[in-house]
Amino acid sequence: xxxxxxxxxxxxxxxxxxxxxxxxxxxxxxxxxxxxxxxxxxxxxxxxxxxxxxxxxxxxxxxxxxxxxxxxxxxxxxxxxxxxxxxxxxxxxxxxxxxxxxxxxxxxxxxx
Amino acid sequence: xxxxxxxxxxxxxxxxxxxxxxxxxxxxxxxxxxxxxxxxxxxxxxxxxxxxxxxxxxxxxxxxxxxxxxxxxxxxxxxxxxxxxxxxxxxxxxxxxxxxxxxxxxxxxxxxxxxxxxxxxxxxxxxxxxxxxxxxxxxxxxxxxxxxxxxxxxxxxxxxxxxxxxxxxxxxxxxxxxxxxxxxxxxxxxxxxxxxxxxxxxxxxxxxxxxxxxxxxxxxxxxxxxxxxxxxxxxxxxxxxxxxxxxxxxxxxxxxxxxxxxxxxxxxxxxxxxxxxxxxxxxxxxxxxxxxxxxxxxxxxxxxxxxxxxxxxxxxxxxxxxxxxxxxxxxxxxxxxxxxxxxxxxxxxxxxxxxxxxxxxxxxxxxxxxxxxxxxxxxxxxxxxxxxxxxxxxxxxxxxxxxxxxxxxxxxxxxxxxxxxxxxxxxxxxxxxxxxxxxxxxxxxxxxxxxxxxxxxxxxxxxxxxxxxxxxxxxxxxxxxxxxxxxxxxxxxxxxxxxxxxxxxxxxxxxxxxxxxxxxxxxxxxxxxxxxxxxxxxxxxxxxxxxxxxxxxxxxxxxxxxxxxxxxxxxxxxxxxxxxxxxxxxxxxxxxxxxxxxxxxxxxxxxxxxxxxxxxxxxxxxxxxxxxxxxxxxxxxxxxxxxxxxxxxxxxxxxxxxxxxxxxxxxxxxxxxxxxxxxxxxxxxxxxxxxxxxxxxxxxxxxxxxxxxxxxxxxxxxxxxxxxxxxxxxxxxxxxxxxxxxxxxxxxxxxxxxxxxxxxxxxxxxxxxxxxxxxxxxxxxxxxxxxxxxxxxxxxxxxxxxxxxxxxxxxxxxxxx
Numbered sequence: 001x002x003x004x005x006x007x008x009x010x011x012x013x014x015x016x017x018x019x020x021x022x023x024x025x026x027x028x029x030x031x032x033x034x035x036x037x038x039x040x041x042x043x044x045x046x047x048x049x050x051x052x053x054x055x056x057x058x059x060x061x062x063x064x065x066x067x068x069x070x071x072x073x074x075x076x077x078x079x080x081x082x083x084x085x086x087x088x089x090x091x092x093x094x095x096x097x098x099x100x101x102x103x104x105x106x107x108x109x110x111x112x
Numbered sequence: 113x114x115x116x117x118x119x120x121x122x123x124x125x126x127x128x129x130x131x132x133x134x135x136x137x138x139x140x141x142x143x144x145x146x147x148x149x150x151x152x153x154x155x156x157x158x159x160x161x162x163x164x165x166x167x168x169x170x171x172x173x174x175x176x177x178x179x180x181x182x183x184x185x186x187x188x189x190x191x192x193x194x195x196x197x198x199x200x201x202x203x204x205x206x207x208x209x210x211x212x213x214x215x216x217x218x219x220x221x222x223x224x225x226x227x228x229x230x231x232x233x234x235x236x237x238x239x240x241x242x243x244x245x246x247x248x249x250x251x252x253x254x255x256x257x258x259x260x261x262x263x264x265x266x267x268x269x270x271x272x273x274x275x276x277x278x279x280x281x282x283x284x285x286x287x288x289x290x291x292x293x294x295x296x297x298x299x300x301x302x303x304x305x306x307x308x309x310x311x312x313x314x315x316x317x318x319x320x321x322x323x324x325x326x327x328x329x330x331x332x333x334x335x336x337x338x339x340x341x342x343x344x345x346x347x348x349x350x351x352x353x354x355x356x357x358x359x360x361x362x363x364x365x366x367x368x369x370x371x372x373x374x375x376x377x378x379x380x381x382x383x384x385x386x387x388x389x390x391x392x393x394x395x396x397x398x399x400x401x402x403x404x405x406x407x408x409x410x411x412x413x414x415x416x417x418x419x420x421x422x423x424x425x426x427x428x429x430x431x432x433x434x435x436x437x438x439x440x441x442x443x444x445x446x447x448x449x450x451x452x453x454x455x456x457x458x459x460x461x462x463x464x465x466x467x468x469x470x471x472x473x474x475x476x477x478x479x480x481x482x483x484x485x486x487x488x489x490x491x492x493x494x495x496x497x498x499x500x501x502x503x504x505x506x507x508x509x510x511x512x513x514x515x516x517x518x519x520x521x522x523x524x525x526x527x528x529x530x531x532x533x534x535x536x537x538x539x540x541x542x543x544x545x546x547x548x549x550x551x552x553x554x555x556x557x558x559x560x561x562x563x564x565x566x567x568x569x570x571x572x573x574x575x576x577x578x579x580x581x582x583x584x585x586x587x588x589x590x591x592x593x594x595x596x597x598x599x600x601x602x603x604x605x606x607x608x609x610x611x612x613x614x615x616x617x618x619x620x621x622x623x624x625x626x627x628x629x630x631x632x633x634x635x636x637x638x639x640x641x642x643x644x645x646x647x648x649x650x651x652x653x654x655x656x657x658x659x660x661x662x663x664x665x666x667x668x669x670x671x672x673x674x675x676x677x678x679x680x681x682x683x684x685x686x687x688x689x690x691x692x693x694x695x696x697x698x699x700x701x702x703x704x705x706x707x708x709x710x711x712x713x714x715x716x717x718x719x720x721x722x723x724x725x726x727x728x729x730x731x732x733x734x735x736x737x738x739x740x741x742x743x744x745x746x747x748x749x750x751x752x753x754x755x756x757x758x759x760x761x762x763x764x765x766x767x768x769x770x771x772x773x774x775x776x777x778x779x780x781x782x783x784x785x786x787x788x789x790x791x792x793x794x795x796x797x798x799x800x801x802x803x804x805x806x807x808x809x810x811x812x813x814x815x816x817x818x819x820x821x822x823x824x825x826x827x828x829x830x831x832x833x834x835x836x837x838x839x840x841x842x843x844x845x846x847x848x849x850x851x852x853x854x855x856x857x858x859x860x861x862x863x864x865x866x867x868x869x870x871x872x873x874x875x876x877x878x879x880x881x882x883x884x885x886x887x888x889x890x891x892x893x894x895x896x897x898x899x900x901x902x903x904x905x906x907x908x909x910x911x912x913x914x915x916x917x918x919x920x921x922x923x924x925x926x927x928x929x
Contacts, residue, residue, distance in 0.1 A: 010919040013319075017290065018632075018658035021919035032919060036299040036632050038290060039446055053674040056662040058635040062447035065635035067662040067670055072635070077449040104924055 004092075005104040012098045015040070020055040020064070027107060030091060031055035032100060033075050035062055040093050041075035042102050048073075048086025114142045117415065118203055118211050120193045120359065121219035122147035124156060125388035125404040127174050129217065132412035134183055140416060143185045144211050146203070148192040149242065152176055156242070157401055160434070163246050163275030196363035198381055215383055215415060218360065218371060222353040222389035222399070227263065231325030231334075237347045240272045249346065253279035257345035260284070261334055263322050265292040267432060269350035270305075273314050274434040276346075284342060285309070286320035286334075296430045296441040300464055300631055301480045303620045308437055355390045355397050370397045375422030377411045387411050393423060400428055429490045431483065440486035443476030443493045444468065447631075451475070456507045459625035465507055466631060472500040485509035524578040533579070534565035534572045544576060548583045555588075556580065574601070597636035599628050604640065604857035611648050619645065619656060633659075640858035643745065646781055647853050650895035657912065663743035666915055667903040668725055676725060677718040679742035680732050681778065684752040684770035684790075685713030694735040698728055712749030712787065714740055726916050729904035738902040745859070746781045747788075747849075750774040751799065755792030755809065764809035766792035769838055776842075777849060779900040780892070783856030783865070786849065801829045804862040805845055814841040818848060819863040819871065827863055830871050833879045847878040847888035853895075854888075 009023045015034040022045060023030040029045035031054050039062065045055045052068030062075045072081040078090040092103040119126050122145050133140065153175040161167035180187040191205040202212050224239030226232050236252075238245050252260075253276060260276045262269045265287030277283045285292075291302035292309075306316050321337035325347055335341050355370035366372040366380040370392030377385050377393075387407040389399060398404060406423060413420040429442035445468045447453070456465040463481035467474050467489065473496050477489045488510045492499060499506055529542035547553060547563045559565055559576055566576045580588040595601050602610070607626065616622040619641050623633060633641070638659035645653040657665050668676035680695070695715055699707055705719040720728055729739075741748060750773050753759065755766030770790040777786075789800035790807040800806030802822035806829050808815040813836040817829035832848070835841040851874065856865045866874055878885050907916070 005924070007922050008920075009922060014914065014919050016658065016914060021914060024918045024921040025924050027924055029918075030922075035447070037446065038294070050672070051674075053670075056666075056670060056674075058638060058661065059658065060634045060638060061630065061632050063634075068672065070635065074449060076447075079449075104922065107924070 003105060006094065006101045007104055008099050009042075009102050010100050012038075012040070012095060012100060015100070018059045020057075020059065022055050023102070025104070025107070029053070029055070030102065030107070031064075032093075032102070033059055033064060035059060035075070040095065040100055042091040042093050042100075043073070043075060043078050044089040044091075044107070046088060047071055048080060048088055049084070054088070114139065115214040116212055117141035117143045117215050117217065118213035119143065119145045119217045119219065120203065121145075121221055121388065121390075122149070122153050122187070123219060123221050123388060124153070124174065124401065125408045126217060126219040127153040128405050128408035129219075129387060129412045129415075130183075130185070132409050133415055136412070136416055136418070138183065141215070143183070144188065144213075145180075145185060146188045146191055146193045146205055146211075148190070150190040151243065152180075152187070152189075154243070159240075159243065159246050160271035160275055162243075163249060163272065164278040164434075165275075169243060193359060194362075196359065196384075198363055198384070201383065213383075215385065217411065217415075218379070218384065218386040218390060219388040220356040220359055220390045222355050222397075224349060225352040225354050226349055227322065227351060229322060229324055231327065231331070232349075234325055234327050234331045235329070236327070236331030236345060237325060237349065240268050240348050240350045241353075245348075249276060249348070250279065252346045253281050258282055259343045260346040260348065261286060261342055261344040262348045262350060263334075264350035264352070265289075265316065265318070266350060266352075267293060267296070267430065269348070270309070270432065271434055272348050272350055273309070274312070274437075276348075277312060277314050281346070282315075283313075284315040284317065286322055286336070287316065287318045288321055290318045292316065292318070293430075293432070293439075296478075297439070298445055298466065298478050298631065300466070300620065300624065301439065301441070301478045304462065304464060304480050304624065305432075305437065305439060307621075353389060353399055355392065357390055357392075360386065360390070368392055373423075375424065376414050376420075377407055377423060378414070385411050385414065394425060396425055400430065402428060427490075427493055429486065431486070438479070438481055438483040440479040440483035441477065442486070442490045443474070445476035445478050453631065454503075454507045455629055455631055457624055457627035457629075459627050462624075464624060467507060469499070469503075472498050472503075474499060474506075521578060521582065524575060525582055533575050534563075539563050539565040541579065544579050545583050548580060553580075554584065573606070596640060597634055599623075599630040599633055599637050600626060602626060604860075607641070608644055608648075608855075608857075611644055617645065617649055617653060619659065643781060643783065643858050647895070651898045664745070665912075666722070666725065667739050667741075667743065667907065668720070669743045671718060673719075675719045675721055677716050677742075678720055678725070678728055678732075679710060679714055679716045679740040680737035681740040681774075682714040683774050684750055684767050686752075686767065686771065687715075690735055691737055694732060694737065698731050701731070702728055704728075710742070710749075712742075713751050714742075714749065716742070722916060723918075726908055726913075730908045733902070733905050733908060739904045741778065744781070745784055746779070747774070747777045747786050749787055750777075751787075751789035751803075753790075753792045753797040755790075759792055761795060762792035762809075763811045764792060764814065764838070766790040766798070766807075766809050769807065769809075769814075769841075770798075772838075772842065773845065776846065776896075780849070780853070780896060781899065782849065782853050783858050784861040786852075786862065788845075802826070803829065805848060807841065807845070812836060814838065816841055816844060818874075819866040821861065821863045825863070830866065832875060843885060843889050844878055846892050847885040848874070850888040850892035850895075851877050853892070 015021045015032055017034050018036050020031045020033045030042055031045035033041045045053050047054050047066040049071045052066040054064050054066055056067045057064040063072050065072050071084050078088040080086040094101040155172045155174050158172040193203050193205045195204045202210055204210050224241045238248055260281040260283045262273045262285045265285045273283045273285045292305050322334055323337050324335040326333050331344050331347050333341050334344050357367045357371045360367045360371035370390055371379055371386045373386050373391045373393055377387055379386050388404050410420050410423050427443050432439040452469045454467045466478045468476040474492045479486050527541050531541045533539055533541050544563055544565050553559050566573045594603055596604055614625055616625055642656050642659040663669050668678050702724050704717045708716045710716050750770040752767045752770030756762040757767055786804045788805045789798040789803045791798045791800045792809050800808050802820040806817040815834055816832040818832050820829035821827040852862055
């Protein structure tokens, strides 16, 4: 089993509601979303369709619509909503004292 | 000899435990109760009705003095137990009083959490926990103290707020999260609640972080993190509770947040039990009454050596006790994978019901406005009932449960002739049916035009459509009205009409009033609603950036690789060496890979990284270049030819007129993009006859044309009118744009709008009816007051800075190297 790699990526209030912020890593970008209900999700910032930056899409419910060709991605699972197919990597999220922490172990593994 | 039971604390949990114990075996124990408060056992949950004046203290007493006498219980009031001697099984209270026990029950409850901020001990700072607090608040109100500030918008805080408001104080609620009662409510219900409280005159400030309470000898004001300051005579902290576990610690029992107990409510000493808000079970502490009563029952059974299943963490339900506000929530209602929702909204009656389903079971519910089915849903949650059989009617509650889904046609057919269909206009079924038959009506709009049914609030639209189907059979095609998206059955036209008719002013209000079927809309409806509200309520509606496409949010055009392109405005297509030099410098400085002339007479820089956008704009702003809105559903370009300035054929100053139009129209938002062109003579070098609006100058004046297209569709313009002066042409063009802003459906270009409403109706509105034309012009001028600011310079000076920079950079080195 991989060891978990939790890292603080920012404050809860840094991410706008129904919006997203980017976290830069040496292996690519992560999009951190906040829904209207203040739930936080982190996924790879890369649409499974043609690689569009999901962080720039419109957030509705716990979904985001890709800004390039309107593929809808479910934030929790990273899966495209039917009839589309595809999946992006999701990162486990933890909130501690109003800070956002992500577990990068899966991401690092994939990149390596 | 009877065994001795000593109880520390006389709150609701031990009260219930003793009742249960005495019911089963009145002679099992000799009971002594120590109570730190000087009162008998009362119902803390009903403190709010006492505060609001709806109940008196005597009415919330659970056990009066006589109850204790009757059961031979020794109640020691006003004595706090200060130590436990576990070896000799003896407790000592203040003043040296001692009592021996065989079994000890600790129920010391909890204390309100007091924010560790300066000024928290000033007189006038209260918590909301017991009758003393309530009496202090009542006295404050009676003495005419004016301003009450409640810190904490949870259950208790809001009840305190409502109570103090009833007693005549000016009340403000400060809440740190963005949703009131965020642990119990979702966004919509939280919003409805906030509206309701605000309509009662209670001010609510969310995202409010209190940093300081100030005052000289008594509370005078409080200060927030953002620097604002609120006057306050009374501050009530209702930010949570902390278990009172000191006695457990003193006795060296296992204590973490609370006194730790197992499922039999035993502490680490088998003869000592603990229940209520002072305990911690499997990492959780409890503040709601239901689990506390469950603990009470179990501990009673344990004391009687009766078999029981033990305590377990279970689903909780919450109800707000403020008169006139019906609010109920239970279970888990966050969104997530494999979860589905059923939403019912009844805008007219202010009802919102949401069920969250997973694997054919209800796992959570939020009810607002009508909570009568809450208990039934809660039971289904607790029992894990499979609801697949009754899913279609589930949201309507037990009245319909298990029945076959209602056939809506049969229901409508069964209505008597005099049944009222349209409540707004008082139209009954027979009036609609006979109008359809007698006047050969075939569509919803026909029925609206002839009978007015469903022409006001629109909530009976479904019924009217069913009557059309009943009367006309298959010849009626209900799909003729295209719903905006999957979130609603209403078409764009209905939504626009209802925004005006019902005075809907925010997206949340609109979704509630028009009974949106999703809780937060989708990427199709949200941008449309944002535009409609912006166009309908200029200066009032606050633009919702998160409901805009990325291009309009960051004021640049996203490209296939996630980079952006930037197009500065060049008024009427004119530019200068200074502007061109600045563009060239920007291209070099930011290593912009591609520069191209657009079809709209300006220059496009492509491949700019998002992080560079602010710096690029800043450099362009320095020479006066502003956003060309090449991304906007709004005014794009006004193409011109050089007209009388240079051209030997020019008949009018087409360049000057184009620049005048662009400088007047820029910044306005429209349903779809708007492109103009002005040609100086009929040779039409600026290709005005395929534009949304085109002007062809002639010797005698100006030919105004509109509704052209040169994209997905190709279509020449239609003639609108001829004017002899530029000013008249100007007024007509502006009125035309405003008319389109008020009538167009989102993403509907002018040629499609004209096809839908008819060229003649547009001509009548903006050419023939000069009064209406002037009114349209004035409304456009008013709206422009709020939209003509350069988005680039706003962002260079700091607006929405979060859009442009990564939140953080994380080094993930070692693993990969």
